[in-house]
Amino acid sequence: MLNHLDWxxxxxxxxxxxxxKTYFADFVVEEILGTEPSGHGEFVYLWIEKQxxxxxxxxxxxxxxxxxxxxxxxxAGTKDRHxxxxxxxCIHLQHDIDFQPLETVFSEPEKIRVLxxxxxxxxxxxxxxxxxxxxxxxxxxxxxxxxLEQRLALIQQAGVPNYYGNQxxxxxGNNLVQGRAMVEAGRKNSRKLEKTESFWxxxxxxxxxxIALADQVQAGIWDKLFAGDIxxxxxxxxQQRIKQLDAMLLRRWxxxxxxxxxxxxxxxxxxxxxxxxxxxxxxxxRDEQRLLQGLITFDFARDGRATRLMANDMAWELLPxxxxxxxxxxxxxxxxxxxxxxxxxxxxxxxxxxxxxxNLQ
Numbered sequence: 065m066l067n068h069l070d071w072x073x074x075x076x077x078x079x080x081x082x083x084x085k086t087y088f089a090d091f092v093v094e095e096i097l098g099t100e101p102s103g104h105g106e107f108v109y110l111w112i113e114k115q116x117x118x119x120x121x122x123x124x125x126x127x128x129x130x131x132x133x134x135x136x137x138x139x140a141g142t143k144d145r146h147x148x149x150x151x152x153x154c155i156h157l158q159h160d161i162d163f164q165p166l167e168t169v170f171s172e173p174e175k176i177r178v179l180x181x182x183x184x185x186x187x188x189x190x191x192x193x194x195x196x197x198x199x200x201x202x203x204x205x206x207x208x209x210x211x212l213e214q215r216l217a218l219i220q221q222a223g224v225p226n227y228y229g230n231q232x233x234x235x236x237g238n239n240l241v242q243g244r245a246m247v248e249a250g251r252k253n254s255r256k257l258e259k260t261e262s263f264w265x266x267x268x269x270x271x272x273x274x275i276a277l278a279d280q281v282q283a284g285i286w287d288k289l290f291a292g293d294i295x296x297x298x299x300x301x302x303q304q305r306i307k308q309l310d311a312m313l314l315r316r317w318x319x320x321x322x323x324x325x326x327x328x329x330x331x332x333x334x335x336x337x338x339x340x341x342x343x344x345x346x347x348x349x350r351d352e353q354r355l356l357q358g359l360i361t362f363d364f365a366r367d368g369r370a371t372r373l374m375a376n377d378m379a380w381e382l383l384p385x386x387x388x389x390x391x392x393x394x395x396x397x398x399x400x401x402x403x404x405x406x407x408x409x410x411x412x413x414x415x416x417x418x419x420x421x422x423n424l425q
Contacts, residue, residue, distance in 0.1 A: 071274060072281045074225050075218055078408050080207030082388065084401075085414040088115040088173075090201040091147035093400075095140065096393065098194040105185030108155045110163055116174040118145040123153060129166050130155055140193035141396060144231070146414030150179070154188035195395040197377075202408060205386040212388070215407050216380055223320060223374035224406045225281050228270040229399030243268035247358035257362075265362055269329045272349070272359065276326055277371055279348040280341070287324070287372045289317045292338030294325040296370045299395075303368055323370040329356065330364040373398050 085091045101109045114122060119142040127134045136156040143149035163178050170176050205212070233240050243264035257265070280286040289295070289309065296303045298321050306313060316322045326341065327333045337345060349356050375392035383389055394400060404410060 071225070071227050071278050073406060074222075074281055074286065075215065075406055078207075078211070078215060078406065080205065080212055080215070080408040082202035082206070082408040082410060083204040084200075084202060084404065084410045084412045085146050086201075086203050088146065088148045090203065091144065091400075092199040093143055093147055093149040093151075094197040095143070095149075095151040096194045096196060097140070097152055097192075101182035101184040103183055105183050106156060106158060107184045107187055108157045108161070108163075109180075109182045109184050109188065110153045110155070110178055111150065111180035111182075112153055113148070113150045113177040113179055114143070114175065115148045116145060116172075117170065117176060119143050119151065122176065125169055126153055126155060126163075126166065129163065129169065130157060130161055132157060138188050138190070140188055140191060141196075143196075152188055152193075154184070156187065191396060193396055195376075195393055195398070196400075197391070197393045198400045199389070199391045200400065200404070202388040202390065202404075202410075203386070204411075205388055205408070207408075209382070212382070212407075216378075216390075219403060219406055220375065220378045223287065223323075223372045224403050225277055225286050226323075226370050226373035226398065227274050227277060227402045229401045231399070231401070232270050233267055239264050239267035240271055243271075244355065247355055247362075265359070265364075268355070268359060269364060272329050272352070272356070273326060273369055275352070276345045276348040280326075280344055280371065283344060285340070285344070289314065289322075289324055290338045290340050293341065294327070294337070294368055295322045296325050296368070297322055298374060298376075320372075320374045323372040323374070325368040326371050327366070327368045328364065329359045330366045331360055333360070333366070369397070373402060375403060 110126070112122070119139055123137045123139060124134060127137045130137075132155065138154045139151060141151070143151050163181055166178060167176055234242075242260075243266075246261060246264060247268060277286060289306075291306065291308050294303050294305050295317075303325055313322070324341075326345070327337055373394070375394060378390075378392040380388060380390045390404075392400075392403070394403070401410070
């Protein structure tokens with residue numbers, strides 16, 4: 065299987081090189097919820113800053129601390145372990161607990177801070193946020209400064225292909241290995257899938273999207289708009305089909321206000337694309353027909369994903385000692401590394417840290 069470095073580039077492979085995630089604070093992520101807790105209700109919301117801890121593990125520790133079932137703890141989206149991240153957690157809890165002592169459960173390099181504790185009348189569901197803000201420091205930057213400036217401006221103005229990031233597929237592609245095994249084995253007795261099984265299958269679905277998008281990047285149509293396409297606004301999840309193109313629509317597309325959408329694998333998924341994209345997708349899967357048919361049998365809900373990713377509020381500063389400070393926000397479901405790969409050939413230092421951790425176990 066391909067890894068994320070093999071997906072074709074929209075703006076040619078960068079000659080620049082840089083280190084990513086040398087320290088936790090080099091990759092800062094702040095969740096954008098879009099609403100404020102109401103101050104009353106049966107749910108406790110915790111605004112937590114964490115480093116060295118993944119979201120699922122922290123949810124388990126919260127459940128243990130509150131003496132509740134893990135099902136009573138939720139969060140909108142997973143955040144990187146090898147980063148300094150802030151996000152909301154939600155606990156279905158009638159009585160009051162002071163969650164501040166939860167901080168003492170962790171020790172360096174794992175660390176959390178409970179910054180806020182509020183009540184709310186609605187459960188925080190998966191995907192219940194708008195997006196994430198990023199502040200990223202790249203170190204040991206090597207390459208032509210003119211190329212750096214041109215790539216930054218190009219990414220800001222024209223966006224990048226909206227690939228699923230490498231972390232979606234697990235360490236060494238393990239999620240894909242598990243998902244492919246499930247597809248090849250077929251559905252057994254139509255049983256309800258476990259959470260991990262659904263995640264593996266979803267990773268396979270994401271992989272198929274990347275295959276189709278990669279073909280369209282190579283064909284030069286990934287960011288183009290055609291009659292019959294489904295489009296999605298930059299700042300909203302609602303999607304709609306366009307029957308014909310007009311100047312107003314094309315102007316919105318040019319300004320980055322709307323993006324073309326590719327359908328994700330489901331029953332009748334080909335119907336979610338214009339004729340040109342449908343032919344391109346059929347070409348993408350010519351060697352994966354068995355996998356494709358196997359995935360369809362799992363009855364995924366019909367959905368699609370924008371082919372173009374554009375950052376909001378993108379700004380940067382070139383610092384001394386060959387460092388770049390880059391800030392931007394992305395909608396939910398988007399990956400910062402997908403944007404960064406069009407800028408630099410990245411040396412992810414957190415991968416080295418993961419290997420060190422594994423050797424210690």
